[in-house]
Amino acid sequence: MSGTVVVVGGGYGGAAVAKALETQAEVVLIDPRDSFVNAAGSLRALAQPSWAANIFFPFNTLLTAGTVIRDRAISVDPGGVTLSSGRRVPADYLVLATGSSYAYPAKPRSEGTEDGLADLRRTHKELADAERVLIVGAGPVGLELAGEIKDVWPNKSVTIVDPAETLLPTFEPGLREDLHRQLDDLDIELRLGTSLTALPATEAGRAGPFVVTTTEGVELAADIWFQAFGARPNSGYLGDGRLTTLSARGEVSVTDALNVTGHDRVYAVGDLTDIAEDKLAAYALRHAEVVVENITAQLRGERPTATYQPLSHPIILLPLGPRGGVGQMPTPEGPAVVPAATVADYKGVDLFTGRFTEQFGPTAA
Numbered sequence: 001m002s003g004t005v006v007v008v009g010g011g012y013g014g015a016a017v018a019k020a021l022e023t024q025a026e027v028v029l030i031d032p033r034d035s036f037v038n039a040a041g042s043l044r045a046l047a048q049p050s051w052a053a054n055i056f057f058p059f060n061t062l063l064t065a066g067t068v069i070r071d072r073a074i075s076v077d078p079g080g081v082t083l084s085s086g087r088r089v090p091a092d093y094l095v096l097a098t099g100s101s102y103a104y105p106a107k108p109r110s111e112g113t114e115d116g117l118a119d120l121r122r123t124h125k126e127l128a129d130a131e132r133v134l135i136v137g138a139g140p141v142g143l144e145l146a147g148e149i150k151d152v153w154p155n156k157s158v159t160i161v162d163p164a165e166t167l168l169p170t171f172e173p174g175l176r177e178d179l180h181r182q183l184d185d186l187d188i189e190l191r192l193g194t195s196l197t198a199l200p201a202t203e204a205g206r207a208g209p210f211v212v213t214t215t216e217g218v219e220l221a222a223d224i225w226f227q228a229f230g231a232r233p234n235s236g237y238l239g240d241g242r243l244t245t246l247s248a249r250g251e252v253s254v255t256d257a258l259n260v261t262g263h264d265r266v267y268a269v270g271d272l273t274d275i276a277e278d279k280l281a282a283y284a285l286r287h288a289e290v291v292v293e294n295i296t297a298q299l300r301g302e303r304p305t306a307t308y309q310p311l312s313h314p315i316i317l318l319p320l321g322p323r324g325g326v327g328q329m330p331t332p333e334g335p336a337v338v339p340a341a342t343v344a345d346y347k348g349v350d351l352f353t354g355r356f357t358e359q360f361g362p363t364a365a
């Protein structure tokens with residue numbers, strides 16, 4: 001076997017690909033951060049800063065044979081990557097795994113671990129001093145944030161606003177019923193089917209009393225707010241068109257084999273792809289398995305045959321604090337709604353910290 005595999009982006013999918021292939025090829029992982037961030041734990045890290053170090057895993061413990069370059073890709077073509085430093089990294093195989101951006105605190109805004117920890121500690125203090133919390137967005141991030149806040153501060157007032165009429169509409173009715181029951185038990189106020197006429201004038205995550213008005217004319221008073229909407233693919237470095245043409249949403253077109261359309265040695269995984277499914281870490285890890293199998297075959301001089309098929313029903317594990325939450329998992333008979341105890345066992349208790357400790361080694365916590 002021989003060849004250089006360049007992985008652009010060290011998130012869930014990229015880190016998994018780099019780790020799996022480093023014994024089979026020369027692997028180069030490119031990421032502007034100094035650490036992999038287990039974003040699944042970011043919201044708990046905000047509510048419990050003593051736990052925050054658990055979400056950062058230094059890249060220098062991921063690879064034993066490969067190379068990590070801390071830099072940002074600014075252009076990609078079929079033969080390699082150009083970095084913001086001006087350096088050119090040639091590649092025999094390319095894996096694009098730059099994921100998506102999302103509002104802080106769901107994803108850190110800093111590229112360094114220490115700065116990320118400082119951000120979380122600072123925002124925690126702002127949140128601790130606020131009695132009334134407004135969350136704009138009732139998707140999984142907004143709901144999970146509300147649950148983490150209530151677990152630490154059960155007496156805080158928490159309100160979630162979203163223009164959607166229904167929570168998690170693509171999931172089973174039993175899941176939604178259980179979710180509403182748990183939110184009621186936590187005394188979380190839901191205002192669905194309505195929007196704000198304008199976002200609060202205060203910066204998200206900064207304490208300071210404000211009043212906003214819904215499109216129905218209702219005034220909502222709070223002391224701090226958080227944005228829980230607005231995911232967007234990290235694909236700006238592909239905008240020059242040297243490799244591919246992005247979709248209107250900034251996503252990359254891929255084949256069933258997860259090749260970037262038109263390129264048999266260039267792959268994409270995770271949130272960057274145009275696959276019609278939710279953008280979840282679990283799916284990025286499934287993408288990674290397919291790409292690893294295909295590149296391994298190519299390194300051996302064989303024809304790659306692995307393909308990816310989205311699940312027929314969406315999956316979710318949505319904790320509401322370490323003990324609550326709702327979930328839906330696939331079974332041979334169709335989607336199954338799982339109880340809070342199962343969500344806690346699989347995700348809620350440690351938010352996958354154990355999995356990544358095994359992959360990277362213990363954190364500095």
